Amino acid sequence: MAHQSPAEIDNPTFGERFNAVAAWPMRVLFGLLETPFRALQRILGIGRMPYIFLLPNLAFFGIFVIVPLIINFAFSVTGGDELFLNERPYVGGEQYSYLADCGSYLDPQSCREDRFWRGIYNTITFVFFQVAFMVLFSLVTALILNREIRGRGFFRAAFFFPVLLSPVVVALIWKWILLRDGVLNAGLTSIGFERILFFVDPTWSMFWAIFVSIWAHMGFYTLILLAGLQAIPPDLYEAAEMDGTKRERVFWRITLPLLWPNLLVVIVLALIKAVQIFDEVFVLTGGGPGTATQFIVQYIYTTGFANQVQNFGLAAAASVVLGVVLFVLTLVQLAVTRRKEDG
Amino acid sequence: MTEIILKDVRKAYGDVEVIHGIDLSIDSGKFVVFVGPSGCGKSTLLRIIAGLEGVTSGDVVIDGDVVNAQPASERGLAMVFQSYALYPHMSVYKNMAFGLENSKMPREEIEKRVNDAASMLQITPYLKRRPKALSGGQRQRVAIGRAIVRDPKAFLFDEPLSNLDAELRVAMRKELAGLHAKLGGTMIYVTHDQVEAMTLANTIVVLNAGRIEQVGAPLDLYNRPQNTFVAGFIGSPRMNLVDAAAEASDGRIELVTGPQRIAISSSIRITRSDKITFGARPEHIEIVDEKDADIAATVDLSEQLGGETYLYCTPEGMPQLTVHQLGQLPVHRGQEIHLRFDRAAMHLFDGDGRVIANGIPQ
Numbered sequence: 001m002a003h004q005s006p007a008e009i010d011n012p013t014f015g016e017r018f019n020a021v022a023a024w025p026m027r028v029l030f031g032l033l034e035t036p037f038r039a040l041q042r043i044l045g046i047g048r049m050p051y052i053f054l055l056p057n058l059a060f061f062g063i064f065v066i067v068p069l070i071i072n073f074a075f076s077v078t079g080g081d082e083l084f085l086n087e088r089p090y091v092g093g094e095q096y097s098y099l100a101d102c103g104s105y106l107d108p109q110s111c112r113e114d115r116f117w118r119g120i121y122n123t124i125t126f127v128f129f130q131v132a133f134m135v136l137f138s139l140v141t142a143l144i145l146n147r148e149i150r151g152r153g154f155f156r157a158a159f160f161f162p163v164l165l166s167p168v169v170v171a172l173i174w175k176w177i178l179l180r181d182g183v184l185n186a187g188l189t190s191i192g193f194e195r196i197l198f199f200v201d202p203t204w205s206m207f208w209a210i211f212v213s214i215w216a217h218m219g220f221y222t223l224i225l226l227a228g229l230q231a232i233p234p235d236l237y238e239a240a241e242m243d244g245t246k247r248e249r250v251f252w253r254i255t256l257p258l259l260w261p262n263l264l265v266v267i268v269l270a271l272i273k274a275v276q277i278f279d280e281v282f283v284l285t286g287g288g289p290g291t292a293t294q295f296i297v298q299y300i301y302t303t304g305f306a307n308q309v310q311n312f313g314l315a316a317a318a319s320v321v322l323g324v325v326l327f328v329l330t331l332v333q334l335a336v337t338r339r340k341e342d343g
Numbered sequence: 344m345t346e347i348i349l350k351d352v353r354k355a356y357g358d359v360e361v362i363h364g365i366d367l368s369i370d371s372g373k374f375v376v377f378v379g380p381s382g383c384g385k386s387t388l389l390r391i392i393a394g395l396e397g398v399t400s401g402d403v404v405i406d407g408d409v410v411n412a413q414p415a416s417e418r419g420l421a422m423v424f425q426s427y428a429l430y431p432h433m434s435v436y437k438n439m440a441f442g443l444e445n446s447k448m449p450r451e452e453i454e455k456r457v458n459d460a461a462s463m464l465q466i467t468p469y470l471k472r473r474p475k476a477l478s479g480g481q482r483q484r485v486a487i488g489r490a491i492v493r494d495p496k497a498f499l500f501d502e503p504l505s506n507l508d509a510e511l512r513v514a515m516r517k518e519l520a521g522l523h524a525k526l527g528g529t530m531i532y533v534t535h536d537q538v539e540a541m542t543l544a545n546t547i548v549v550l551n552a553g554r555i556e557q558v559g560a561p562l563d564l565y566n567r568p569q570n571t572f573v574a575g576f577i578g579s580p581r582m583n584l585v586d587a588a589a590e591a592s593d594g595r596i597e598l599v600t601g602p603q604r605i606a607i608s609s610s611i612r613i614t615r616s617d618k619i620t621f622g623a624r625p626e627h628i629e630i631v632d633e634k635d636a637d638i639a640a641t642v643d644l645s646e647q648l649g650g651e652t653y654l655y656c657t658p659e660g661m662p663q664l665t666v667h668q669l670g671q672l673p674v675h676r677g678q679e680i681h682l683r684f685d686r687a688a689m690h691l692f693d694g695d696g697r698v699i700a701n702g703i704p705q
Binding site for chain 2: 233235236238239240241242243244245246249253254257258
């Protein structure tokens with residue numbers, strides 16, 4: 001360390017003075033804490049002390065995650081429309097068997113709770129197309145943005161920008177574009193086409209729900225894939241070039257296998273996010289027309305809170321089902337991430 | 344057997360020219376080493392030959408054909424990269440077979456070539472492993488094997504040993520020399536390590552700032568450097584180079600540096616006497632008695648390596664000199680010693696750094 005001249009010691013900088021002042025209360029605080037913590041350490045032993053420091057965070061996690069999970073499960077095994085658990089009769093697995101009561105699982109109309117099954121089928125359709133196309137578009141975009149193209153920085157920012165918007169803003173922007181008198185229909189009629197009532201047609205509604213969701217989220221996945229592409233050493237491409245490898249073969253045999261761990265993470269994250277789809281589509285289509293774009297989370301929300309009869313028990317049971325699905329997907333994601341780290 | 348010729352090759356990135364017109368002929372079957380400090384353009388030149396970089400002007404000629412417009416894949420050359428550039432998701436076998444599969448070679452032929460190369464490089468037990476399960480030296484062998492199986496017109500090596508530890512580097516150096524003797528192909532090798540250059544090359548090309556400083560056999564460059572750059576770059580520890588003025592005195596020439604005057608034979612023709620540089624390699628400076636000495640110097644540091652000793656000593660008014668002596672010398676820091684420059688191995692350069700004489704008559 002360089003020696004300080006007397007002048008430097010006499011004239012401390014602002015930072016040094018600030019630190020000296022700020023350090024004083026900290027020293028007092030640590031002084032106050034030292035005695036009880038030393039006592040605690042004597043009682044518990046040093047090996048258990050980390051748990052003491054984790055306790056505040058664990059307490060928050062417990063109160064806001066674990067306890068609600070337990071309460072939710074408790075609601076799912078009770079019936080009636082009372083709010084307080086102690087006033088609700090225990091019904092065991094009745095809510096679950098009610099949800100599962102179907103003539104044929106392939107036909108939602110044959111189910112007692114057809115809205116739940118419609119929600120499930122809608123969600124499956126949504127997840128399938130949204131994840132497939134989003135991963136595809138993200139991959140193509142990342143591949144293009146990874147090349148030396150003009151305005152690359154601008155395009156990277158432009159594709160990421162929608163990720164920063166709140167889902168409601170995203171939905172409102174697209175509603176403004178897609179409504180009966182929206183920007184898109186104005187454009188269509190100005191070039192001689194008939195206006196299309198996008199939100200009246202079930203297929204169009206589902207299409208736009210998927211499209212808007214892809215638009216809003218693909219920037220994030222593009223970024224992950226772009227990072228993966230940039231992590232592939234350029235030497236490998238040069239080696240492939242020296243090896244006389246054709247471009248398509250370079251993609252299939254080098255880029256894709258090396259990007260695969262990132263791609264897997266993107267697929268699983270997109271799956272988890274897509275299964276939970278609610279806010280954007282709820283604002284955009286309201287789940288309509290009819291139940292054409294009503295997904296499982298919207299079903300839970302309307303069953304539990306928005307219907308005239310608030311069926312907390314059924315909503316809680318559906319939440320548990322959704323929770324199990326998400327838990328499985330999360331396990332897959334963890335396994336994938338771990339494999340990526342090991343790989 | 345392949346001959347590679349570079350004709351006035353220039354390379355610029357935007358307005359910045361990094362290769363300033365290189366003319367070079369690489370004879371078939373030769374082991375040619377491009378050597379020079381970082382940023383001298385040696386790797387760029389190799390990449391230009393490989394086809395990974397284009398030329399701004401000039402021609403690259405391989406076996407009589409100008410290949411400027413030919414992509415790397417069609418030049419028939421193989422390259423070993425500094426980072427090895429092994430495909431991490433493929434086994435060693437697949438890494439070596441990949442290029443051959445691209446050319447749609449029959450499977451039996453691929454298998455034969457890979458197995459032959461693997462046994463030559465002693466990597467047969469690792470053929471099923473992925474590169475990450477190999478040591479640095481083994482990876483290097485795989486990278487060389489990948490080049491060998493393609494039976495290329497020439498091998499290009501881009502600092503292939505710089506990621507290895509010192510011991511392994513020496514071992515691999517020997518293996519590479521052996522490999523060249525066995526395969527006999529044209530090899531171009533880039534390194535910044537002049538020891539690698541001296542030990543491996545038939546011909547060394549010394550590059551500096553995008554220009555060739557000198558081309559020649561290793562000992563040719565060592566004994567007869569054409570300028571101060573080559574004199575300083577080739578040889579380890581580097582040659583002692585001292586700026587001096589040359590003055591005529593009593594039928595002799597005196598090299599004057601500070602208060603020191605070193606007399607040399609007047610048979611050397613010095614046209615610009617005002618500023619010259621004289622050079623002496625550490626092993627060409629002797630420790631002698633005061634009466635036979637050119638100069639006296641004070642020892643700053645002595646490195647005793649057992650079989651040899653390096654002394655770092657400063658004569659009055661001169662820069663520090665490195666002196667190499669065989670055996671163990673009982674000298675200590677601060678001790679005064681007397682030195683004499685071996686005239687036959689002394690080098691003289693003019694004010695522009697160009698050689699005047701390599702060796703001075705007694």
